[in-house]
Amino acid sequence: MLAESVSWDDVLRWCVLVDTIDACDPSTTFIIVFSPVHADFPVMRQIDGPAEDGHLAKMVLCRMLGVRPRMTPAIPSQAEPPAPANDNNPEPTAAALKAKAHPTRSRPLNLVLR
Numbered sequence: 012m013l014a015e016s017v018s019w020d021d022v023l024r025w026c027v028l029v030d031t032i033d034a035c036d037p038s039t040t041f042i043i044v045f046s047p048v049h050a051d052f053p054v055m056r057q058i059d060g061p062a063e064d065g066h067l068a069k070m071v072l073c074r075m076l077g078v079r080p081r082m083t084p085a086i087p088s089q090a091e092p093p094a095p096a097n098d099n100n101p102e103p104t105a106a107a108l109k110a111k112a113h114p115t116r117s118r119p120l121n122l123v124l125r
Contacts, residue, residue, distance in 0.1 A: 023047060028058075032071050035064040041072060052078055
């Protein structure tokens with residue numbers, strides 16, 4: 012429990028190390044700091060333990076602190092589509108598409124009209 016004499020300036024100087032998080036590996040450790048920029052949500056960073064425990068540990072810590080966790084998408088959105096894995100077959104050019112639509116012979120025909 013915090014004393015009533017603790018000010019926001021005092022809280023901004025705190026850095027809290029949290030370990031022994033329920034349902035996580037014993038080596039999982041987080042650092043929690045409070046930032047004036049993110050006053051509604053503490054900054055939490057995993058500094059030790061398996062990466063797989065990160066999401067679960069953040070949920071447990073949010074529950075313990077009484078804050079709503081920030082939801083991040085499982086798959087980040089991409090601004091542009093990824094490059095094709097097989098670049099041996101590049102996209103056809105406009106000239107190649109036109110050539111396919113209107114096939115021509117490679118040699119001219121030598122027709123003699125009589």
